[in-house]
Amino acid sequence: MPGPQPYTGLPPELVASPEFQRVCRERDFAQVFQLAKKRAGVYPSRIAALCGMTPSRVGEIISGRRSLAHIDVIERVADGLRIPGAMLGLAHRPWEIPDTPTPPERTADRSSASVDQAEGGQEGGEPSGIDDLLTLADGKVTRSTLVALQSSVEDYWRRDDEHGGASLRPAVVGHLRYVTQLMNGADGALHRDLQSLAAELARLAGWAYFDARQYSTARTHFTQALRLSRGQDDYLFMANVLSCMSLQATYDGNPTDAVALACKAQDSARAAGDQPLVMSMLHMREAFAQATLRDSMACHQALDRSRDAYENARGREGAAPSWVRYFDESKLIVDTGIALARLGEAARAEPLIAEGLRRESAAQQRGRAFHAFWLATAQLQQGSLEAACQSASLALDFTASLDSPRVAGHVREFHGRLAPYAREAPVISFEQKMREVLG
Known part of the structure; x- marks a missing residue:
């Protein structure tokens, strides 16, 4: 006869329900256990086994004859029933956010x-x-x-x-x-x-x-x-490689190097002749780096140069190298928004990122995941917590089919920004989905 199915947690709809969130916030464990039984089929004997208690003690809690006050027991309940720590006034539990292991660097x-x-x-x-x-x-x-x-x-x-x-x-x-x-x-x-x-x-x-x-x-x-x-003498190829190195330096926390690499890439592209689409992309790389340096004037100047070069490239995209043709009008729009978000100009950034995301092809899963997280970041910067969590949830939908630690890094960075709002319902729902996708 088969044994009980492995416990995987309470149903997401129960965890996200206002009633369950209220009784957790009040630490009304009688109602927590009652709802687990009625809405999830987790009976007192199972609750006892999951939470390291005796069935009689669980029965006393449900009947109101006993309460829970010791923090270690409350933590056992959170871990046993898989209730997010923030809902019970605890720190995030170790199981809440699964790690994405990154293979160690090898010197040889x-x-x-x-x-x-x-x-x-x-x-x-x-x-x-x-x-x-x-x-x-x-x-x-x-x-x-x-x-x-x-x-x-x-x-x-x-x-x-x-x-x-x-x-x-x-x-x-x-x-x-x-x-x-x-x-x-x-x-x-x-x-x-x-x-x-x-x-x-x-x-x-x-x-x-x-x-x-x-x-x-x-x-x-x-x-x-x-x-x-x-x-x-393949100057365009060298410009391409240098542009990749510039973007990496921006991610790696070396924006000064990123600016130098982007400018060197621009010099290399100029040596190849008239390549406006390549120059538009390279000016955008510089804008990202300047935004990370918080140099507003230099960033806006680079954005202006990127837009002007793109206008010069209209109708000539077919003459550009194949590797830069991804940089279309949608990409120009969304990258402009990202640069502005990096600067902290969220009100200007949000509509641009949203428009670029709307235009993008469904096949561009990684790009759409990045851009949805940047949209969420711009919304969070403006205090729109619910909209930010909705955009981040959309990004998780795109992330599900990706093998990209860089995208996973964006997930965790955004999640870190939600720490001050850990007990808010939109954050709890986002974290539930995050566990489902990344777990």
């Missing part, structure tokens, strides 16, 4: 190609994987090999956009090692094309590690991408 990653290998060298010793062995046994590179590899890179970028890049790292790094080995068996134009492909794979690896919040490893791969592109 044998699955990654070193910078020296990327430039055509190779470590001594025996080959370490099946790709190494196949390459040594074959030794031939054809144009069709290159086409197939380029197709793989395009597929990686699509999957990164839809589901996040963290889970792509092993495959991308493996392809990077494979291509750097193929370079040794090619010459002339084919060698140059393989070197360009290796540079793009290194940039993609950097982006995947950035999305995983492993910033040191990401920086190593971005640097590798720059070195691979050296000597090819």
